[in-house]
Amino acid sequence: MIRTLTSRFLGYAILIFFALVFLYPFVIQIANGLKTEANAAANPLSPFPDPLTWVSLERIFSGTGFPTWLGNSVLVTVVVTIGRVAFGSMAGYALSRLQFRGRKALFAGLLALMAVPPVVLLIPKFLVLNQLGMYNSYSGLIVPLLADATGIFVMKQFFDSVPVSVEEAARIDGAGVFRTFWSVVLPMAKPALITLTILSFTGSWNEFPHTLVSVQDPGLFTLPRGLADLVSGSLGAGTQYPLKLGAALLATIPVAIIFVIFQRYFVRDTTAGADKG
Amino acid sequence: MAGIRGNERPAGWLFVAPAVLILGLFMLLPILMALWVSLTRWNGQGSPFTGSVPFAGLDNYTKLFTDEGLARQDFMTSIRNNAYYVLLVVPIQTVLALALALVVNNRLLKGKGFFRTAFYFPSVTSSVAISVVFLFMFANGGAINAILAVFGIDGPQWFSDPRGLVHLFFDTPPSFLTEHSLFGLSWWDWLAGPSVAMCAIIALVIWTTSGTFMVMFLAALQNVPVQLEEAGLIDGASAWQRLRHIILPQLRPTTFLVVTLGLIGTWQVFDQIYVMSQGNPAKTTLTPAFLSYRTAFRDFDYGTGAAISFVLFLIIVVLTLVQRRLTRERN
Structure with missing residues (x-):
């Protein structure tokens, strides 16, 4: 009995300690975004701003490119998410269900592309955008992100796991491939579509390296790019921490909200990816 | 039909x-x-696909391995830095993820959902945004040094300290280590260990990724048959023996997966380096990914930059093939 009690106590102690380790940086981020610069420098650990001030948050909107970055991030995220969900579900369905020449080769190619690490594509992507005249434009920022191999893979795996009988019934009733896909298959695929939407949303909202090699005009920066510029560039390092932390906080909020609402889908992604690798 | x-x-x-x-x-x-x-000397002017761009053959690759010079020295330094980074991040994040999963999975504890969420949340946030937070925490007189001060430790100036951890233990380098060199770096330099600055980045990465891997371990733990553990209990095995001989063997495939995914991911570190250190101080946080970016877009030597990318590509592809083979064997 005593042993269970001590082990339970120890368990909670460990969990609470690590919960603090994992969450306190966010507390620091929120608190220091609302502090004066002097206060943030003097008491970086304190969760209570003294005095509490909105000056930094106001300066983010009036004194930095933040509104522009925010607008660009929303645009990129919305278009890329729609593209990835549409193209991903179509391609995933075709690879799983439709009989056509070259299907096996395409799937092998997809698996190969999934193994390509994004960081080695920095120079290659710049080269192709430069060659196509898309460098430093919205199309360069958006179009290359519209399809992703992992999303297609997730959808194909999903369709593989669903019995074909319902679709066949629709087809026998005379519905064409497109009708069947639109009115029978997609409604059935709702959980997978939600997963793909979340995956695409967080992926494109947080995307950084691609923006680094596709645009250089500050008017085309997204939030991660603007934030990186704010820290390592124009304003210089070491100062203005409340401003930087506030901007980082605002950039984190949308993903945090999505995470809290759709948490079970997040957890499902990682395990699904892990199983099939 | x-x-x-x-x-x-x-x-x-x-x-x-x-x-x-x-x-x-x-x-x-x-x-x-x-x-x-990667086979040319293109400098970013005009198109690289015209006859006017000088052809370099394999020069950009030999420059990284056999020719003496700054290119090789930087590249080998970046490989060394990344190797130490991998050596610390992969084992620590794997053990931490496993330990957290074991505690969260404990049937006697409540609030499982909350703790899982708390540990997992960092990994869904923007790498750039979180790097900004850690930059602040590791600043001189920042949160980390304030915590260290509580324990009477005088914290270092994290991002301007290029000293390697191993070097910290020696006042003067043993002469036989400085006399010999390999690929343009002396043995002494190879053995430096991660720099103090790199340790801050290592801490950040372990903090962000452990949650993801914990979730994988949790899923695997839920598949361990309860009867197995109960059998161990009846046989009088201690908690440690049950972990060592019953649970860990069941988790082997997941552990392999976590380790290889970790290896693949850690060779790609870029965002954090870009935001937090840009390869400084004294090139001790330079990694191949960042070096290839810097060589191409700052020094306008696209050929060498691309060559570095392909060497990195090769390293990661080999690791990926190993991972896929392991996953297939498991299935």
């Missing part, structure tokens, strides 16, 4: 066309273009 399947052939291609077009144009084609550029 032919009637039903008849219109599938064109439909199939129509369905995959947008994805094939985008992936082909922005993944496959660029890789081929970069392969060509």
Whole structure:
């Protein structure tokens, strides 16, 4: 009995300690975004701003490119998410269900592309955008992100796991491939579509390296790019921490909200990816 | 059958066309273009695909391995830095993820959902945003040094301290280590260990990724048959023995997966380096990914930059193949 009690106590102690380790940086981020610069420098650990001030948050909107970055991030995220969900579900369905020449080769190619690490594509992507005249434009920022191999893979795996009988019934009733896909298959695929939407949303909202090699005009920066510029560039390092932390906080909020609402889908992604690798 | 399947052939291609077009144009084609550029001395002016760009053959690659010079020294330094980074991040994040999963999975504890969420949340946030937070925490007189001060430790100036951890233990380097060198770096330099600055980045990465891997371990733990553990309990095995001889063997495939995914991911570290250190101080946080970016876009030596990318590509592809083989054996 005593042993269970001590082990339970120890368990909670460990969990609470690590919960603090994992969450306190966010507390620091929120608190220091609302502090004066002097206060943030003097008491970086304190969760209570003294005095509490909105000056930094106001300066983010009036004194930095933040509104522009925010607008660009929303645009990129919305278009890329729609593209990835549409193209991903179509391609995933075709690879799983439709009989056509070259299907096996395409799937092998997809698996190969999934193994390509994004960081080695920095120079290659710049080269192709430069060659196509898309460098430093919205199309360069958006179009290359519209399809992703992992999303297609997730959808194909999903369709593989669903019995074909319902679709066949629709087809026998005379519905064409497109009708069947639109009115029978997609409604059935709702959980997978939600997963793909979340995956695409967080992926494109947080995307950084691609923006680094596709645009250089500050008017085309997204939030991660603007934030990186704010820290390592124009304003210089070491100062203005409340401003930087506030901007980082605002950039984190949308993903945090999505995470809290759709948490079970997040957890499902990682395990699904892990199983099939 | 032919009637039903008849219109599938064109439909199939129509369905995959947008994805094939985008992936082909922005993944496959660029890789081929970069392969060509890695054989030239293109400086960013005009198009790299005209006759006026000097052809370099394999020079950009030999420069990284056999020719003496700054290019090789920087590249080898970046490999060394990344190797130490991998050596610390992978084992620590794996053990931490496993330990957290074991505690969260404990049947006697409540609030499982909350703790899982808390540990997992950092990994879904933006790498750039979180790097800003850690930059502040590791600043001189920042939160980390304030905590260290509580324990009477005088914290270092994290991001301006290039000293290697191993070097910290020696006042003067043993002469036999400085006399010999390999690929342009002395043995002493190879053995430096991660710099103090790199340790701050290592801490950040372990903090962000452990949650993801914990979730994988949790899923695997839930598949361990309860009877197995109960059998161990009846046989009088201690908690440690049950962990060592019953649970860990069951988790072997997941552990392999976590380790290889960790290896693949850690060789790609870029965002954090870009935001937090840009390879400084004294090049001790330079990694191949950041070096290839810097060489191309700051020094306008696209050929060498692309060559570095392909060497890195090769390292990661080998690791990925190992991972896929392991996953297949498991299934």
